[in-house]
Amino acid sequence: MRLHRNLVFAAIDSLHLIFNEQKQADKVLRNTLKRDKRWGSRDRGFIAETTYDIVRWKRLYAEIAEVKEPFDRGNLFRMFTVWCTLNGIKIPDWPQFEDTPTRRIKGRFDELSKTRKLRESIPDWLDELGVKELGKKWDKEIAALNKQADVVLRVNTIKATVQEVQNELSDLEIATETIKGYPQALKLKERTNVFTSDAFKKGFFEVQDASSQKVAKMLDPKPGMRIIDACAGAGGKTLHIASLMENKGQVVAMDIYDNKLTELKRRARRNGIHNIETRVIDSPKVIKKLVGKGDKVLIDAPCTGLGVLRRNPDTKWKMSPDFIEEIKQTQIELLNSYSRMVKPGGELVYATCSILPSENENQIKAFLKRDEGKDFTFVREEKILPSQSGFDGFYIGLLKKN
Template sequence: MNSRDISLSILNKYDYDKAYVNKLLADTFKNKNIDNKDKGLINELVLGSIENRYLLDFIISQFSKIKIKKMSVSVRNILEMGTYQLLFLDKIPDSAVCNESVKLAKKYANRSSGFINAVLRNISRNKYNIKYPDKTEDKIGYLSIYYSFPKWIVEKLVDQFGFEFCEDILKSSFKTYYPAIRANILKVPNDGNGKVKTDEFIDTLKSENINIIPNEDIQNCFWVNGKLDINNSESYKNGLYTIQNPSSQLTAITLDPKPNEIIIDVCAAPGGKTTHIAELMKNKGRVLAFDIYQHKIDLINKSANRLGIDIIEAVKHDSSIFKPELVEYADRVLVDAPCSGFGVIHTKPDIKWHRNENDIKELIKIQEKILSVSSKYVKKGGTLVYSTCTILKDENEIQISKFLSENRDYKLISEKRLFTHIDGGSGFYIAKLKRI
């Protein structure tokens, strides 16, 4: 199978199994017979087709007599993949795109090969004359089609942030994402006050052909300039660093845990924030980490072992269920709540297709319950941090405002709203509260 065959197979699995695309790609790339050049094209075709699906279907519909919903999964995916190449991949000649798409059709949708050929060649001839919804007269339609987002999400974002800011948010979802890492101060040489010796750490990773650039805003955070293969990184295996988005790193920093304190992380998996908390505590004290799934508890323990951390006690527990023995037990509690994930669409483009309005309503109820239960665990004078990787106010500011109105023993200390197009990392919300 060549790269286009593999790409089509992934897209078909995505549609049939309703699986997450990043997992499908990761499972595919475990095949050692796929070289890096092919991986690059597969990644481009699959992610490009999925994140631009509304736009691609809008264009295909203008040149097809058959409605999208009437097409087989294979026919639709061949057309979407072909249209994506015609619109976005200038290095591949249009003729090659059409020819390769017809080859795919003959293998997987033989009766439709002529139809696919006609539609794609028609798009090729007219791709610079396609009419999109008018930006002035149909603002929601324009944003939805041009940036490939469900209308209900666009309507919510425009309502909460206005048209121009919403457009900036949608644009940023297509941003090329460079990974970031967090240096482990328990293992990396540092100044004794929690700041790693930058030059030494850069040189250590450079010896593994990993180039990093310090994040000037966040201590011990570094951007990766290029590719990062943790499977071939001894520094990673030895626990010198963790892959973690800068916005996510700010969560533990905002919590500000101290050595010898008791911390509870109520939604801890996969453990990035939990282990960061333990590192900031210099591996002294106690960190209780909860998650509802045992395999995620195992991930937390695995990360802790790699990083040389032994103060984390990971426990399988549903954090919406009250534990009376923990009342006023913790100095600080982190509620990194389950959320819609709309702040990480630039790394998980299919989130926007998996979510619906009812999901948001249910998530808000879960967040509210976990926040209410967990707030009971904070000592008087202690700290509660609530965070999400979404940008929707319903799950963030509105959620905290409601909590404060019902819990007069808490006051808001600070709020951080992070956006990809402004701050560079994922979209995030972090609220710091104090129990009084």
């Protein structure tokens, strides 16, 4: 592979913003990739994948390169050299690479890889927490979370069949395959930008990981029901629920952020879905009005996002032990408050994209012991581990109200 100066510089600029200015990686890259209209899909792919790779392996690469934060430009080039060397890419003869000690890189890599927190490139506290919560499973899970995520689509069955979407994308030379056990899912055989396709613009599909698609399945929404999605965000799962309801009945999509619900409305229009009503949770009254009104309620709770580290590798550098304690407290409050919206005989689904028992099954067990959970019965749960599924880590618990 021959390196091009403007693409390497774009990656270095992006890394500076992510590491030194604590900007979100996906937002940084969205802006960076708009910089030059002449860049083709391969160019943009190089910038995005290289940047994400260096973000993912930040601790390991910094140790190998012997640099410390905050990283100046020279430090970032040294880390880039580590990436090149470990990926078998020839270092160009540019002034930026003059002081880079390439000879020692592989030796240091082998040496440092003997220690898990360095090999898997994670903070000390996160490694300790993983061992505490998952024991011997932690080794496999953190290794799986460092692999690049597949791109999975969810076909919008209101507008198209899985076969129709496959054919449309095939005409664009985008090869996909079905995934056993996921009826609406298609996996891309190679990463590519599907958002520019007509099939996407016509609302035939959304990009949604296979594990995330299991949440609506556990909720099992039926046409004519009133379903409440209490933490809807921009609505990936809301749209799935609505499509399974065949546009019949009502989905009440709620969130504390108005801008996310605005994005959901835009997506719903593209999807041809019109049974969603959005409500901003700006006071306790909003919840009070819906107490006992939902056939089914989904609490897709805010969490550490540990299960989706493969697609958001910068999360591990922004998280802290304090943040985890705060998020667990939020989960308790949401279960206590939002569960009141389930009507007698109705069902509650609690989901997170975390693999930590303290955010998942332990929260459900504790809820069932509290006064707020005394009317609920545990039905079943699904723990999706990245090492076993090959997809994101998720927890989905189903409870029934007596």
